[in-house]
Amino acid sequence: MSVLGTALDTSSPAFAEAREAMLGKLAEIDAEHAKALAGGGDKYVERHRARGKLLPRERIELLLDEGSPFLELSPLAAWGSDFHVGAGVVTGVGVVSGAECVVVANDPTVRGGASNPWTLRKSLRAAEIAERNRMPMISLVESGGADLPTQKEIFVPGGRTFRDLTRLSAAGVPTIALVFGNSTAGGAYVPGMSDHVVMVRDRSKVFLGGPPLVKAATGEDSDDESLGGARMHAEVSGLADHLAEDEHDALRLGRRIVARLNHRKQGPDPRPSAPEPLHPAEDLLGVMPPDLKVPVDPREVVARIVDGSEFDEFKPAYGSGLVTGWATLHGYPVGVLANADGVLFSAEAQKATQFIQLANRADTPLVFLHNTTGYMVGREYEQGGIIKHGSMMINAVSNSTVPHFSVIVGASYGAGHYGMCGRAYDPRFLFAWPSARSAVMGPRQLAEVLSIVARQSAAARGRPYDEEQDAAVREMVENQIEAESLPLFLSGRVYDDGVIDPRDTRTVLGLCLSHAHNAPVRGTDRFGVFRM
Known part of the structure; x- marks a missing residue:
């Protein structure tokens, strides 16, 4: 296998800023976890113990x-x-x-x-x-x-x-x-x-x-x-x-x-050798910048969660906005799909479709690392078949039968959330980092869309448009969508299985792989019709 190196500069101001922001979010999550641990509060806990x-x-x-x-x-x-x-x-x-x-x-x-x-x-x-x-x-x-x-x-x-x-x-x-x-x-x-x-x-x-x-x-x-x-x-x-x-x-x-149940796992055992990654998990605190619009190389995450940082990349020169490849994680073979520059174009969607089919042929579980703003829009891309190609990817994800595991490390917007195996697509487990965001689209884009629609409606009726009110509505909508896309909100609604410390990602995925192997691990060659 190819061993992943690292270009992450842990001494840079950008890394320090990202790390500090992540630690602040983790502290907020820990404070909310403490509320769950406290149960009904001291009064009711003591009454329970007194019994x-x-x-x-x-x-x-x-x-x-x-x-x-x-x-x-x-x-x-x-x-x-x-x-x-x-x-x-x-x-x-x-x-x-x-x-x-x-x-x-x-x-x-x-x-x-x-x-x-x-x-x-x-x-x-x-x-x-x-x-x-x-x-x-x-x-x-x-x-x-x-x-x-x-x-x-x-x-x-x-x-x-x-x-x-x-x-x-x-x-x-x-x-x-x-x-x-x-x-x-x-x-x-x-x-x-x-x-x-x-x-x-x-x-x-x-x-x-x-x-x-x-x-x-x-x-x-x-x-x-x-x-x-x-x-x-x-x-x-x-x-x-x-x-x-x-x-x-x-x-x-x-x-x-x-x-006395005589319970036996039905999936294959992991490989006996599972070397630790070559790069420290501690670095994951500074991988995701506070501004999710800043591109992140997902190989920096992969290099810190897979065995020995060994990763055989699939189609590295094609559809470079989506990194795909083969690895082992705690001894279990996995296929990894990880967003690179956020946007999914036709090439990324077609690459993902083929990769998912290959994983099913090889009975290999899939790990999805989300950081996507969705599928590309615009005249050129519509004419190029982005709907067909995005649908192929979603078709493949929907009908794949090997276990899927999703981790939302950054953005997970629009149909990109679906194509990367969001909650509605039945991943065996889905976790989020504190840096995660998920909604139908980014807060600013959503507010802008509503503003354009309202402006066009006013023009069609021949009415003047109130720019001051428009600015206030846009700010209100942007703030609302930002709040509703945060991991605390989404986890509160049980849209994930928990918000995890990035440093625990390898451990959590290893546990989930072990859990999934209680059931048979088998792929399929039965997919819906792919529109070519």
Whole structure:
């Protein structure tokens, strides 16, 4: 393979400025992560502890193999909404008894673990990851059910939670529920539809309707234990497969269940040799300039994430605005597509199409590094077939069956976001750097388009155009789009799986590749019609 060198001047003022800007953004992200870690706040955390209960991340830590990593997903969900950052649930992937599992843990310190619309979106994403990567799914349950004031946004789509559990089971993907407290109303179906269920004596309460509701509906007097207690479900209803003495025992039983699953990865093993990149990951802090209009050579990123900085570039002299090539990452073969000068022309689109087809022929996963303003516009490019060629690339991405992994390192605008495997194109995992931006187009361009349309409308009606009002509207629109394209906003809406430190990119992609190899890794030769 060819070994990538570096032209990055880490002593330059530009590098220092970019590094300082990135560190500032990371500090902002860390402050928001701290809100998620704080749960419902000191008052509710202390009340929870006073009941002798573990916090959700403590439960996860005890469940996982000692010293193994936990890749937390969507930690900023609900940012910018009326709900707690993190959406009252912790999701992620970790190793339990040697098997990589998706874990979903309610946080009872946040509104009693009630599910709001962002909880639902985050939980559904976790189930999707379990299904597509064929990883066992473990639910650590303690929730009072739906957040009732928002039921209109939860009830109808919330049925997918139970549908997904049954489909995972039908697909042979194990589902396990460890119930630590209340699992009421719709939440009762989480253990009801899981393959394996553990309940904690004198702690777990699982019923469709609690004593007050039963009294109101039927006139029957009952208590928690006889209606839905752990012992009743273990001895009478049969809903509980295992009766734990306490939370630690429940987690022990959960680990034993996973150990007996005989879970095996279906994808090929990584190569035994995975040398570290020749260039330090620390340099990634200064790669992306604060002004995303400044061109960046993506090879500087590739050289710091792939094994030994070795990269066989594909078609280096053709379509130079998109860098494509072959490498290994933590021992796994990968194809890399990385934007160079931001704009995708016909040559870049055709090059990407062929490269994606070749990756499918070779059963090789694809890594997309986004920094694009979209496909080129203008008379010359329209006549040259940019629509056809952009459509070819999107066709290839849509129908490719090898695992895709996307990292938005800079801009990801317009249909370029689609062609580079944005969220709607089902990448196995999608992460963003703090420098990322994503929207239908750049803020300034969008404001300019609206201004031109309004100016033409006024002229068509023979009305004078208010330039002062135009300037105010343009500024307002530009500020709004800039705010809505930031990673905090996008991650809050679960449009990515998390905002990561650039220095962690190699580690995160290595974990994701390992997770994806729980499922078969197979390409396809079946694509839609390519318009030539």
